[in-house]
Amino acid sequence: MQKTSIATVCLAGTLEEKMRAAAEAGFHGIEVFEPDLVASPLSPEQVRDLAEELGLTLDLYQPFRDLEGVPEEQFQQNLRRLEAKFQLMQRLGVDLILLCSNVGTATNWEDPVAVEQLRRAADLAAEYDVRIAYEALAWGRFVNTYEHSWSLVQQADRPNLGLCLDSFHILSRRGDVTGFRDIPGEKVFFVQMADAPLLLMDVLSWSRHHRNFPGEGGFDLVTFMRELYATGYTGPVSLEVFSDVYRQTESVRTAREAMRSLQWLDDAQSGDVPARPTGWDFAEVRAAEPADLVEVLTQLGFADRGRHRTKDVHLFAAGDARVVTNDRAEAPLEHAGGSVIASVGLQVPDPRSTAEHARDLHFPKAWRANRADEMVLRGVQAPDGTEVFLAPSTAAAPQWVGEYGSRAEGETAGDDLILGIDHVNLAQPWQWFEEGVLFYRSLFGLEAQVSNDVASPQGLVRSEVMRTPDGAVRIPLNLIPHGLDPGRSAEPRSLSGHVDHDELRLKAAYPQHVAFLSSDAVEVARRARGRGLRMLPVPSNYYEDLAARFNLDEGFLAELRENDVMYDRDEGGEFLHFYTRTVGTVFFEVVERRGGYEGYGAGSAPVRLAAQYDLDRQ
Template sequence: MRRSVATVSLSGTLRQKLEAIAAAGFDGIELFENDFINFNGTATDLRKITEDLGLGIDLYQPFRDFEASPPAQHLRNLERAERKFDVMQAMGAELVLCCSNTSPLVIDSPELAAEQLHELAERAKQRNLRIGFEALAWGKKTSLYGQAWEIVKRADHPNLGLILDSFHTYSLKDNPAGIADIPGDKIFFLQMADAPLLAMDVLQWARHHRSFPGQGEFDMATFLENTLRAGYTGPLSLEIFNDVFRETPNKRTAVDAMRSLLYLESQVRDRLAKAPATDAKARRALDTIDLFNPPAAPRLSGYSFLEFAADETSAVTLGKMLEQLGFKRVGRHRSKAVVLYRQGDIHMIVNAQPASFARGRFDLHGTSVCALGLRTADPAAAVERATAMMSQRHDSPVGPNELHVPAMIAPGGNLIHFVSSALGDSGLYEADFILEDTTAVPGAGLKTIDHVALGLQLDQLDTWVLFSRAVLGLETGESLELADPFGLIRSRGVANADRSVRLVLNVSMSQRTRTAQTVSRTGGGAVHHIALDCEDIFETVARLRANGLRFVPISDNYYDDLPTRMDIDPTLLANMRAAGVLYDRSAAGSYLHIYTESFENGLFFEVVQRIDAYDAYGASNAPARMASQAQQQ
């Protein structure tokens, strides 16, 4: 399928945008008129640049406020159109987007709209150009695709067709099912835009908060599926107005854009392939359109390990903290300055080998998590999926008799290793480490890694949401805003179906918060806390305190207030107050948790106990933790 993206979706000058779009593998562009107006060159110059980059100009847009205009205005509109046609012919664009009229002059007459669009299409025909009519969600008289289609049908001109845009349909809660009944050859162009669900004016929503498919909450797969069922075979394109994208490096945005389309195509291909053999529209779409078909998303089955990058001094300090947490040093790497710690099903690797981090972000003093090991049945297929979805493969140096563990680079620079679940609990470590002590590790009752929380730069959140869905096959939870004493933190969880792999993605709206400070010290995509699961949090906390581990103190006011907000057993409340444990509850279960004091670079641990089917992260208690950390600091 031909893939395109609107120039308005990226930051930079027009030439910089085009270079980033071409590098990401797109076939064409939607040229946003303002980009051309401010371009230091002619339409012919632009045509040469795009041809040299292997890009086509699939759409020129927008042509505004045309249909159903008063007679005098209509004549001016036709003259305006002729000048646009001049430009289009010079640059090699054959299709222009005519969006529904938003002018107060517009006349409420579908007949007049059709008549005037017919005339415009006839003029376009004389130049071998085409007109695509799109219903804007804020159009004065035409705001739904069904209304636009009725006008196009009435106009009845071969050079006039419909342009569909998922944002305009879903923002008005319109049903895309009817698209499947529109003749595919009358759909001239398809624009896809996702978005978070926001309660705000639709124009402001559209101009500032669209996102790539897979980053928002709209049902993008259903929209594309219905369009393909109609028989559409044209470009699949993205038109994204987003304030953050306008600031983000355009090469990264272009990669996200391509990843989103590949992910969307693969979703729809799977749907069509599962349709009954008698479903003629599904069979036709599969036979006609070459939809992206990557390896399946990996089925993750838990964390195999977390790896810390540390200098020589920090490695010793971190090792002592891990021992306070109940971990036991159980081995050292065969060829590197790397130490293995274990407790329950948790493996922590402390890497102090300087050459391991020569690629940049971890060439620093202090400690940060540099790699996550995730278990899956087929690591090679997981990396193939990642590379197909625009992620970069990583091959670490391997010594004699050491295992090669397939890996990829996550957004921000961390590594994700895919570890074969067939290796069992110790297969990987027996191969790569000289085990110093294989006796049972009594520990402090910590069993598994419950979740890993990352601090991201503001422009990385959408990237990580899409990466988590498209590459790792994770599901997204709700987006929350948490109150830090110095600003708001936006937080979103992603997890696999059985919740054995959970990530929490956090971005700061302010540069003064602790999250923002952690990100600035360690770089984007940095792990800022690690949650470890236990069966009896009070017993575990008692052991940890006995080991000398220090926790973030929680105000007595928190415990005084808790019973005013929810019914809670007095004995449980007393135990929580004595231990410094926090509490959250949902309809499915409850959550007990406590935070350690911070280690280097703001990194800290969380001890958690999930009761019944509680599936969140204790977000209501995050302000208590952040306020306490701020007061300590």
């Protein structure tokens, strides 16, 4: 990895706290964001000394705004202001300043005027041994593309005047990064990286509030980096991320997330893609009322495979779907009357190498006590506290199943219409949502689908699906609304990797679920109802809307209505699914995919959320 840097604007806290967090996370240097310095009680000399003590380089001072393209009288004032910054930079020991293209004061623009003014600014900077990195802001009034900024830098023709290439400013305007190859690497003075969700909004608001770290958004940063390196650039790769979330979260954790994102980006651009999961191994649910959970699973057609010989957990199975129920109710669950998906098991080609990759990315381990005769399951803890255990890929029942009591003679092996786990929907605390996306992308190579906002009685719910290309593993991540738990602290769990009670309480406060793949969802629903299962009720209005949208056969529609089965269809195929009522806050879904349907019945989600809300209030 090349030299890494991070702008202090990315982190919460004081300037000193930001510098210490960057150093602890392993960054080589920082960009000094001017408002952080202005608000700091530290003198420039003390900042320089602290950086030296922490082993950090001060790579860039930023930003300087609205210099060029103005009348001469105003330009003279701008030069005076600029010279004061050069003097400050000498005290800091920084030799590079970021100059943003003019967004406010340039009125009657002429390129030759701007070129001459950039040339004069560079000549003044040379007197202080300072270099200028000129950056085209995406909302620059006249200069808003890197091609234009490069043209001006070329014409100014000064050795201490070069470019800053910023991924957000370029990719938010859908810039063609193949043009980087026309720029000599030595004229690229600095590179700033940021990802972002693909949004339709004004670019300034998008930039100021919705950037995130590489791997957490929708930009093609891999191609950006490959084209950048083709120029011969050898300078720092820095992060500049403006985010309302990161300004409210603990700085050390954010800095570690930031470093992890650069590690992912470095691996991705070099073609080092992690080995992807091949399938689901199990899902573990911990509930305040385990008996209710067992009843629902049994009614769905799962067979009780017995209690673990050393742990307070039971295994239930149907087909290749395995659910472990945990009988140890933690205090926060009992208080909330809730339940959580405590862990999931993923089958991977080589659990050892995946665990080593998790260690390299500094994700905390998840521990599972083992006796000498029990299978070792390596695990890692996701940002939301969910434990993800790694099992070897196998077509047969995994070895650990033998650690549970055998089925009684004559007992059913589980409903033969249930085939396996289709997806697991995990609720994400608002402050760790992007980190969760990066976790599944960087460690398991899952791809993010376009996020959706789903209307619920409690507000919009943002959902983003992480999945393998073949669909063997699908993990929808649902953002827990910010206001759902106003007493929730933004502090992380302990750095030892153990989930604190606050984390567990928040997870237990919002619905999440396991979806099982079936060969016939209607028949599974009919059998489950016969065993006494109480489905999540679906309003009659829903089926009237189905009839209008899809022109379904009346007999088929009546069958769906009778069994509270929901329906969707796209150009790929059809989707049938139904939901159980919640046990605490965990519920189950049974799905049937016909043809090439790849979605999740998004049109049904608002109906499901409304039905759950109504039941919770009864």
